[in-house]
Amino acid sequence: MTLDSLYSRYQSARRELTEADWRHFTGARRGMTWVTRPAADRGTVIAVTQVMFAGDQGIGELSILVDDTWQSRGLGTELARHALSQARLHGLRAVTVMTGRDNNRMIRICRSFGGRITGANSHVVDFSLPVD
Ligand SMILES: CC(C)(COP(=O)(O)OP(=O)(O)OC[C@H]1O[C@@H](n2cnc3c(N)ncnc32)[C@H](O)[C@@H]1OP(=O)(O)O)[C@@H](O)C(=O)NCCC(=O)NCCS
Numbered sequence: 001m002t003l004d005s006l007y008s009r010y011q012s013a014r015r016e017l018t019e020a021d022w023r024h025f026t027g028a029r030r031g032m033t034w035v036t037r038p039a040a041d042r043g044t045v046i047a048v049t050q051v052m053f054a055g056d057q058g059i060g061e062l063s064i065l066v067d068d069t070w071q072s073r074g075l076g077t078e079l080a081r082h083a084l085s086q087a088r089l090h091g092l093r094a095v096t097v098m099t100g101r102d103n104n105r106m107i108r109i110c111r112s113f114g115g116r117i118t119g120a121n122s123h124v125v126d127f128s129l130p131v132d
Pocket of ligand 1: 004005006008009062063064065066067070071072073074075076077078097098099100103104105106108109112
Protein backbone atom coordinates (compact mmCIF):
# COMPACT_ATOMS: atom_id res chain seq x y z
CA MET A 1 0.00 0.00 0.00
CA THR A 2 1.51 3.33 -0.97
CA LEU A 3 1.63 6.20 1.51
CA ASP A 4 -0.58 8.15 -0.90
CA SER A 5 -3.32 5.54 -0.62
CA LEU A 6 -2.97 5.34 3.15
CA TYR A 7 -3.15 9.13 3.38
CA SER A 8 -6.23 9.18 1.16
CA ARG A 9 -7.94 6.71 3.44
CA TYR A 10 -6.95 8.03 6.87
CA GLN A 11 -6.36 11.72 6.03
CA SER A 12 -3.13 11.45 8.01
CA ALA A 13 0.37 10.03 7.52
CA ARG A 14 -0.33 6.60 8.95
CA ARG A 15 1.75 3.59 7.94
CA GLU A 16 -0.08 0.90 9.84
CA LEU A 17 -2.94 0.29 12.23
CA THR A 18 -2.14 -0.19 15.88
CA GLU A 19 -3.86 -2.92 17.85
CA ALA A 20 -6.05 -0.26 19.46
CA ASP A 21 -7.04 1.08 16.01
CA TRP A 22 -7.93 -2.41 14.87
CA ARG A 23 -9.98 -3.05 18.03
CA HIS A 24 -11.78 0.23 17.46
CA PHE A 25 -12.52 -0.61 13.82
CA THR A 26 -13.69 -4.14 14.47
CA GLY A 27 -15.76 -3.67 17.63
CA ALA A 28 -19.18 -4.96 16.55
CA ARG A 29 -21.04 -2.13 18.28
CA ARG A 30 -18.91 0.48 16.55
CA GLY A 31 -19.58 -0.60 13.00
CA MET A 32 -18.92 -3.18 10.31
CA THR A 33 -15.59 -4.05 8.73
CA TRP A 34 -14.95 -6.36 5.78
CA VAL A 35 -11.65 -7.60 4.45
CA THR A 36 -11.36 -8.72 0.82
CA ARG A 37 -9.10 -11.53 -0.35
CA PRO A 38 -8.53 -12.75 -3.92
CA ALA A 39 -9.99 -16.20 -4.63
CA ALA A 40 -6.58 -17.39 -5.84
CA ASP A 41 -4.67 -16.09 -2.81
CA ARG A 42 -6.76 -16.39 0.33
CA GLY A 43 -3.86 -15.38 2.56
CA THR A 44 -3.63 -11.86 1.18
CA VAL A 45 -5.90 -8.99 2.10
CA ILE A 46 -6.38 -6.57 -0.79
CA ALA A 47 -9.06 -4.26 0.60
CA VAL A 48 -10.63 -3.12 3.85
CA THR A 49 -14.12 -1.62 3.81
CA GLN A 50 -15.83 -0.09 6.80
CA VAL A 51 -19.12 1.41 7.81
CA MET A 52 -18.69 2.89 11.27
CA PHE A 53 -21.83 3.84 13.17
CA ALA A 54 -21.90 7.60 13.67
CA GLY A 55 -23.22 9.24 16.82
CA ASP A 56 -26.36 10.14 14.93
CA GLN A 57 -28.66 7.11 14.90
CA GLY A 58 -29.22 5.77 11.42
CA ILE A 59 -26.06 7.24 9.94
CA GLY A 60 -22.87 5.35 9.08
CA GLU A 61 -19.46 6.50 7.87
CA LEU A 62 -18.16 4.61 4.83
CA SER A 63 -14.50 4.24 4.03
CA ILE A 64 -12.70 1.97 1.60
CA LEU A 65 -9.02 1.13 1.15
CA VAL A 66 -8.03 -0.94 -1.89
CA ASP A 67 -4.48 -2.20 -2.41
CA ASP A 68 -2.77 -0.08 -5.08
CA THR A 69 -2.30 -2.96 -7.51
CA TRP A 70 -6.04 -3.68 -7.35
CA GLN A 71 -7.23 -0.11 -7.80
CA SER A 72 -9.09 1.10 -10.91
CA ARG A 73 -10.54 -2.34 -11.65
CA GLY A 74 -14.03 -1.74 -10.32
CA LEU A 75 -13.38 -3.26 -6.88
CA GLY A 76 -14.01 -0.04 -4.92
CA THR A 77 -17.36 0.38 -6.66
CA GLU A 78 -18.42 -3.17 -5.80
CA LEU A 79 -17.27 -2.79 -2.20
CA ALA A 80 -19.31 0.41 -1.87
CA ARG A 81 -22.33 -1.45 -3.27
CA HIS A 82 -21.81 -4.22 -0.71
CA ALA A 83 -21.39 -1.76 2.16
CA LEU A 84 -24.58 0.07 1.21
CA SER A 85 -26.56 -3.17 1.03
CA GLN A 86 -25.28 -4.15 4.48
CA ALA A 87 -26.06 -0.68 5.80
CA ARG A 88 -29.63 -1.18 4.58
CA LEU A 89 -29.86 -4.53 6.42
CA HIS A 90 -28.70 -2.76 9.58
CA GLY A 91 -31.41 -0.14 9.24
CA LEU A 92 -29.17 2.80 8.41
CA ARG A 93 -30.75 5.74 6.51
CA ALA A 94 -27.60 7.15 4.97
CA VAL A 95 -23.85 6.81 4.96
CA THR A 96 -21.40 9.68 4.87
CA VAL A 97 -18.05 9.74 3.10
CA MET A 98 -15.23 12.16 3.73
CA THR A 99 -12.67 12.16 0.95
CA GLY A 100 -9.99 14.35 -0.60
CA ARG A 101 -11.12 16.94 -3.13
CA ASP A 102 -8.73 15.42 -5.65
CA ASN A 103 -9.85 11.83 -5.03
CA ASN A 104 -11.61 11.37 -8.36
CA ARG A 105 -12.25 7.67 -7.93
CA MET A 106 -13.95 8.01 -4.55
CA ILE A 107 -15.91 11.03 -5.74
CA ARG A 108 -17.14 9.10 -8.78
CA ILE A 109 -18.17 6.24 -6.51
CA CYS A 110 -20.11 8.63 -4.25
CA ARG A 111 -21.86 10.21 -7.21
CA SER A 112 -22.69 6.87 -8.81
CA PHE A 113 -24.57 5.87 -5.65
CA GLY A 114 -26.55 9.10 -5.52
CA GLY A 115 -24.28 10.93 -3.08
CA ARG A 116 -24.81 14.65 -2.51
CA ILE A 117 -22.19 17.02 -1.19
CA THR A 118 -22.89 18.18 2.36
CA GLY A 119 -19.70 20.13 3.02
CA ALA A 120 -16.27 20.93 1.63
CA ASN A 121 -13.11 22.82 2.38
CA SER A 122 -9.90 23.29 0.43
CA HIS A 123 -8.80 19.70 1.18
CA VAL A 124 -11.80 17.46 1.68
CA VAL A 125 -15.35 17.02 0.53
CA ASP A 126 -18.17 15.38 2.50
CA PHE A 127 -20.87 13.31 0.85
CA SER A 128 -24.08 11.79 2.08
CA LEU A 129 -25.18 8.64 0.25
CA PRO A 130 -28.77 7.45 0.54
CA VAL A 131 -29.42 3.90 1.74
CA ASP A 132 -32.59 2.88 -0.09
C1 LIG B 1 -10.79 5.30 -3.82
C2 LIG B 1 -10.82 3.78 -4.02
C3 LIG B 1 -11.53 3.10 -2.84
C4 LIG B 1 -11.59 3.50 -5.33
O1 LIG B 1 -11.58 2.12 -5.58
P1 LIG B 1 -11.13 1.58 -7.00
O2 LIG B 1 -11.33 0.11 -7.03
O3 LIG B 1 -9.76 2.09 -7.30
O4 LIG B 1 -12.19 2.35 -7.96
P2 LIG B 1 -13.04 1.76 -9.17
O5 LIG B 1 -12.17 0.97 -10.09
O6 LIG B 1 -14.27 1.11 -8.65
O7 LIG B 1 -13.43 3.11 -9.95
C5 LIG B 1 -14.30 4.06 -9.37
C6 LIG B 1 -14.56 5.15 -10.40
O8 LIG B 1 -13.36 5.86 -10.70
C7 LIG B 1 -13.05 5.76 -12.10
N1 LIG B 1 -11.59 5.62 -12.18
C8 LIG B 1 -10.87 4.49 -12.10
N2 LIG B 1 -9.56 4.79 -12.19
C9 LIG B 1 -9.48 6.13 -12.32
C10 LIG B 1 -8.40 7.03 -12.45
N3 LIG B 1 -7.12 6.60 -12.45
N4 LIG B 1 -8.67 8.35 -12.57
C11 LIG B 1 -9.94 8.80 -12.56
N5 LIG B 1 -11.03 7.98 -12.42
C12 LIG B 1 -10.78 6.65 -12.31
C13 LIG B 1 -13.80 4.54 -12.59
O9 LIG B 1 -14.08 4.62 -13.98
C14 LIG B 1 -15.05 4.62 -11.74
O10 LIG B 1 -15.93 5.63 -12.22
P3 LIG B 1 -17.25 5.27 -13.09
O11 LIG B 1 -18.06 4.32 -12.24
O12 LIG B 1 -17.91 6.59 -13.26
O13 LIG B 1 -16.76 4.64 -14.35
C15 LIG B 1 -9.37 3.20 -4.16
O14 LIG B 1 -8.75 3.79 -5.30
C16 LIG B 1 -8.52 3.42 -2.90
O15 LIG B 1 -8.52 2.59 -2.01
N6 LIG B 1 -7.77 4.54 -2.85
C17 LIG B 1 -6.93 4.84 -1.69
C18 LIG B 1 -7.76 5.05 -0.41
C19 LIG B 1 -8.88 6.03 -0.62
O16 LIG B 1 -8.72 7.05 -1.30
N7 LIG B 1 -10.04 5.73 -0.01
C20 LIG B 1 -11.21 6.60 -0.13
C21 LIG B 1 -11.38 7.47 1.06
S1 LIG B 1 -12.65 6.85 2.08
